[in-house]
Amino acid sequence: MIERIAILGTGLLGTSVGLALRAAGFRGSIVGWNRGPEGAQQALAMHAIDSIAGNPIEAAHTCQITLLAVPIYPTLDLMEQLSAVLGPEHLVTDVGSTKAQITAAATRLFNTPERAAFLPGHPMAGKERGGAELGDANLFRGAVWLFTDDPAWQRSTTAASLAASWRELVSAVGARVIDIDSVRHDEMVAWVSHLPQFTATALSALLEDEVGYAPELKDVGGRALREMTRLGASPYSMWRDIASTNTVAVERALMKLEQRLAHIRENLRTPELREEFERANKFRRD
Amino acid sequence: MIERIAILGTGLLGTSVGLALRAAGFRGSIVGWNRGPEGAQQALAMHAIDSIAGNPIEAAHTCQITLLAVPIYPTLDLMEQLSAVLGPEHLVTDVGSTKAQITAAATRLFNTPERAAFLPGHPMAGKERGGAELGDANLFRGAVWLFTDDPAWQRSTTAASLAASWRELVSAVGARVIDIDSVRHDEMVAWVSHLPQFTATALSALLEDEVGYAPELKDVGGRALREMTRLGASPYSMWRDIASTNTVAVERALMKLEQRLAHIRENLRTPELREEFERANKFRRD
Numbered sequence: 001m002i003e004r005i006a007i008l009g010t011g012l013l014g015t016s017v018g019l020a021l022r023a024a025g026f027r028g029s030i031v032g033w034n035r036g037p038e039g040a041q042q043a044l045a046m047h048a049i050d051s052i053a054g055n056p057i058e059a060a061h062t063c064q065i066t067l068l069a070v071p072i073y074p075t076l077d078l079m080e081q082l083s084a085v086l087g088p089e090h091l092v093t094d095v096g097s098t099k100a101q102i103t104a105a106a107t108r109l110f111n112t113p114e115r116a117a118f119l120p121g122h123p124m125a126g127k128e129r130g131g132a133e134l135g136d137a138n139l140f141r142g143a144v145w146l147f148t149d150d151p152a153w154q155r156s157t158t159a160a161s162l163a164a165s166w167r168e169l170v171s172a173v174g175a176r177v178i179d180i181d182s183v184r185h186d187e188m189v190a191w192v193s194h195l196p197q198f199t200a201t202a203l204s205a206l207l208e209d210e211v212g213y214a215p216e217l218k219d220v221g222g223r224a225l226r227e228m229t230r231l232g233a234s235p236y237s238m239w240r241d242i243a244s245t246n247t248v249a250v251e252r253a254l255m256k257l258e259q260r261l262a263h264i265r266e267n268l269r270t271p272e273l274r275e276e277f278e279r280a281n282k283f284r285r286d
Numbered sequence: 287m288i289e290r291i292a293i294l295g296t297g298l299l300g301t302s303v304g305l306a307l308r309a310a311g312f313r314g315s316i317v318g319w320n321r322g323p324e325g326a327q328q329a330l331a332m333h334a335i336d337s338i339a340g341n342p343i344e345a346a347h348t349c350q351i352t353l354l355a356v357p358i359y360p361t362l363d364l365m366e367q368l369s370a371v372l373g374p375e376h377l378v379t380d381v382g383s384t385k386a387q388i389t390a391a392a393t394r395l396f397n398t399p400e401r402a403a404f405l406p407g408h409p410m411a412g413k414e415r416g417g418a419e420l421g422d423a424n425l426f427r428g429a430v431w432l433f434t435d436d437p438a439w440q441r442s443t444t445a446a447s448l449a450a451s452w453r454e455l456v457s458a459v460g461a462r463v464i465d466i467d468s469v470r471h472d473e474m475v476a477w478v479s480h481l482p483q484f485t486a487t488a489l490s491a492l493l494e495d496e497v498g499y500a501p502e503l504k505d506v507g508g509r510a511l512r513e514m515t516r517l518g519a520s521p522y523s524m525w526r527d528i529a530s531t532n533t534v535a536v537e538r539a540l541m542k543l544e545q546r547l548a549h550i551r552e553n554l555r556t557p558e559l560r561e562e563f564e565r566a567n568k569f570r571r572d
Binding site (some may be wrong): 124125126128132141144146176177188189191192193195196197198199200201202203204205206207208209210211212213214215217219220221223224225227228229230231232233234235237239240243244247250251253254255256257258260261262263264265268269272273276277278279280281282283285286 | 312364395410411413429430432442462465474477478479481482483484485486487488489490491492493494495496497498501502503504505506507508510511513514515516517518519520521522525526529530535536537539540541542543544546548549550551554555559560562563564565567568569570571572
């Protein structure tokens with residue numbers, strides 16, 4: 001039975017997890033902490049958390065499960081601090097968007113029988129803007145929640161049971177759990193998550209330079225333009241860490257897209273264009 | 287008073303116009319024609335049209351206003367045929383996605399006091415898939431409907447009055463009319479419509495090659511991936527004509543996007559990345 005969960009970072013994801021746990025019937029206490037006190041106050045006012053902790057280490061110490069819901073580098077920092085003070089009666093998990101570095105840190109700092117357990121997680125859910133006030137109990141409904149547990153880890157019975165409990169809670173909030181190797185995870189999300197984001201950023205930044213002087217042109221573009229640039233609103237603060245921790249895979253994906261765009265550009269009047277459309281149609285059909 | 291309208295081409299757009307005119311209270315008759323007879327039957331069954339014409343010329347001859355709702359090259363073909371048989375008591379208009387060639391053909395073939403009038407139009411509305419069965423009376427609600435009338439055209443009083451009537455009908459179906467020069471139109475839609483489409487096609491075709499073997503990865507990508515590739519389903523048959531009639535402007539836009547993606551790729555770990563995100567954020571904010 002999980003009686004107490006700490007949520008460190010009550011931005012969009014942390015606040016949504018708190019709201020979703022409540023909506024799913026979780027009856028224990030949820031203690032929250034946030035670097036900026038307004039975010040924690042907002043989460044408290046929304047009943048996503050029951051109380052605000054003075055500091056993250058103290059919060060984790062009083063809880064069986066601690067969720068790190070901060071960007072990737074702050075996650076790595078908190079992992080260092082928490083591994084020094086928590087024991088095998090604790091589980092720490094996270095929501096970081098890249099998993100190779102976090103999973104490697106978990107091997108180094110957690111997941112031996114004497115230490116706290118760490119379960120690296122990544123819910124494929126979000127919004128193009130962050131903040132506790134956008135927190136949503138239904139954010140994870142139908143979404144995939146990836147875990148990159150290393151099969152070599154040796155956990156105490158308590159730690160293994162806490163990890164199983166967290167997986168159950170993730171299912172209870174409506175997410176579909178998929179397990180995947182952490183390196184494969186990062187290669188895969190480079191294609192299906194990071195490439196779409198950097199493409200939307202590039203397109204939006206280009207359009208700002210080319211037609212930004214005439215905001216009425218956005219209406220002309222209609223739904224197609226709105227959709228293709230929605231992710232242009234995504235914050236640098238989150239994507240900086242992703243770009244820095246998955247650089248090689250993202251570089252490769254971007255390079256391939258540049259080549260694909262050049263191929264289309266060179267074939268606007270040839271039958272090759274048909275093949276590109278058919279390939280694209282197939283991706284949407286399957 | 288408009289008593290009879292011909293819709294030549296009862297695909298998604300033609301059928302939607304018929305449905306929208308009815309929903310807006312248009313009481314005259316609507317005669318439809320489609321190259322494939324199933325499309326016309328479908329539009330008739332949906333009450334988007336009242337009758338099916340045996341051939342497009344005959345249909346136009348019996349109507350005050352004729353809407354060409356076919357791709358760009360068939361539009362240019364029909365313009366040639368119709369200009370030979372219609373007089374100043376007729377107005378022809380269209381929905382073609384590029385306007386420089388169609389507007390030049392209108393100058394050559396229509397819009398003198400002795401000839402039929404032509405009003406080049408372009409509703410910024412559509413779906414990623416076509417077909418009469420997707421016809422939607424609300425497709426134009428809130429959309430922009432562009433016209434590229436040439437101020438040098440000399441029209442008879444009747445023709446001018448028919449053009450004014452069509453503009454009123456377009457407003458009645460919920461669209462916002464904007465007038466723009468045809469060459470400027472094509473440059474502008476290259477940015478806000480054609481570039482987003484070819485970007486989605488390139489991204490979808492690339493993802494088909496890279497992760498198409500594993501359809502479950504699409505779930506991992508979630509809403510962001512779905513949105514960024516939705517237009518990947520768009521048909522080549524429509525976009526071929528756009529690529530062929532707006533080649534230079536589309537080439538320029540694609541080249542600029544390739545350069546922008548390369549710039550992001552080369553700066554994944556530098557402060558330049560922040561500037562790209564801030565520019566993209568600004569595009570979405572304004």
